[in-house]
Amino acid sequence: MELYAPMIGLIVVAAVFAVGSVFASSMLGPKRFNRVRLDSYECGIEPTPQPVGGGRIPIKYYLTAMTFIIFDIEIIFLYPWAVRFDHLGLFGFVAMVTFLFLITVPFIYEWRRGGLEWD
Amino acid sequence: MTAPSIEYAALLPMIIVLGAGVVGVLVEAFVPRRPRHAVQVGIALLALVAALVQVVRLRDTEIIGAVGSVAIDGPALFLQGTLLVMAIISVMFFAERRIESGGNAFAPAASSLPGSEDERVLVRDRVLQTEIYPLTMFSVGGMMLFPAANDLLVMFIALEVLSLPLYLLCGMARRRRLLSQEAAMKYFLLGAFASGFFLFGAAFVYGYAGSLEFAAIDAALAARVGQEGLLLAGVGLMAVGLLFKIGAVPFHAWTPDVYQGAPSQVTAFMAACTKIAAFGAMLRLFYVAFGGIRTDWQPMLWAVAIITMVVGIVVALTQTDVKRMLAYSSIAHAGFILTALVAVDEVAIAAILFYLAAYGLTTLGAFAVVTLVRDAGGEATHLSKWAGLGKRSPLLAATFGLFLLALAGIPLTSGFVGKLTVFAAAFQGGAMPLVIVGVVTSAVAAFFYVRVIVLMFFSDPAPEGPTVAVPSAWTVVGIGAAVVATIVLGILPGPLLELAEQAAVFVR
């Protein structure tokens, strides 16, 4: 049980901070209500009218999603290595560096070919 | 903890090929467009030749390396060598630029919309598709690992590494891009579906044996430890995945569409190499891991072999497109090879190794000939357009005729020796009904191959018939190698047969 005490403490602190800051801002902040404030928030730009049924998602979305998936999932191999880092020793380290180099290669390719530019 | 030992020397051929793929990706990123094509072709060929040299150097190796997960032994090395030879010829076909007036057979950029302004500009500027070379290297690397895989996980990874680049390669044709893209999607969806079956089957086998390694699975089978139902379900599901890759009936639906839609050079590569890799993997899995329960899986493969031969031949008879005809012929050939696979002995392994080499080279040549017969729209693949080709271009028609005779298994060609060894192995293994079906279907097959030859030589050419493109040295040398191999293996099969017999022992 003692092992869990710091975690529980952290959860309590996080909860107090989250609830507290919402509560504090509602207490301390100025209260002005107008159309802009009550409108849905879309990253600070004018909300775009959405067609019924959702409409088309731009192709860029899929390209970004693909990039995200492929580089994000590689992290999975870092987890077991990170957990047993001290036991795996030099072999594990060299293997992981090799692996990271290999996934950097497609990243470089994508960057050079302009896959990371939005337009 | 001590570091696991990895036998890098024995794995070197695969490391070279996959490394060349990685270097190829970096070339794509940094080398300017103009010299890029030459650099990529150079890297690809250099790596393949270097890997082949390494395979020859390793010829007598018999080890299970990389902590039990990869077996480098006779069959693995024989198949890796065969694959590398086929891959070298395929890359030579990919490098052909004369028949598309400066371009290669691939869309300049796979991402450009067909018929768009983008595409027109790219074609006008003669931008060359170079990403195919790294993709091919990755695929070849996976193919080399597939027959060497000695545990379920590595086998699955190899399956995916060989498949994923192939899906993309199929969708990159320069002409008839919609057809090509549809072929890619069909291949992808069905391929992923089949690998799902393979993986779920692997899970069941692991559940039965408690281990992924083939040797441990074999031991568990001998001890009869687990639940029989689990094992049989696993074997069946894994067989589905592998039978799909070799294009056996009833898992063949993708073959004609994909062979037709993909660029013919890719079809050649795929028809030859995927079959070699998949049969290699199937041999090892069923002989080394599941050899102990052969009486359980033999009936299943018997049935598959029979319907594969019959359906392949019967449907091939009705085809009017050259590429589809060759696709159904490849299905039938998968059936012929399966007849030997059910025999489970070393004679069968040797027969299959020889057959794969002979068939692969012939089929590479046949598809390469298809790339040369063209009209205004690209390749003229409809059979009616091939009428009278022998009068217009006797050399090309004779070459194609030779390949067809080899596929039919006429004496003095490699196909005859291959069929003979395969049927002999099946006969020795007691699969007499399979041999009978095989011989009958071969006779029927000979009819439709000869029909095409008659069409080429004895009918009048159509008035607006196709022209025969004059290829550069790349294609000429590639087709020449296939012709020489088809004849030499037909007249003097001894050395290669001997090599196959020596190689036909799996390390356990």
Next chain:
Amino acid sequence: MNPTSYLVLATLLFTIGAAGVLLRRNALVAFMSVELMLNAANLAFVTFARMHGNLDGQIVAFFVMVIAAAEVVVGLAIIVMIFRTRRSASVDDASLLKL
């Protein structure tokens, strides 16, 4: 904890996935069904790893997740390519004329 129920669940998921590929006409949905099949296999692997008390099955699950991601990317690339090509019918005609 009875491992059999997890295997039953895995088999059910696999069957749903396989049926989805065969019955649905939308490429994206069929593709999602394939992913469901792979994840069903993962569940089976992890369950068997637990039953046998070794880690092999869990390692397989790791690799399968990565392979599935690679497959997603290749599959999405192919599907997006086709959707882009097909969206405007005129493009389709033009490319057919060029043949």
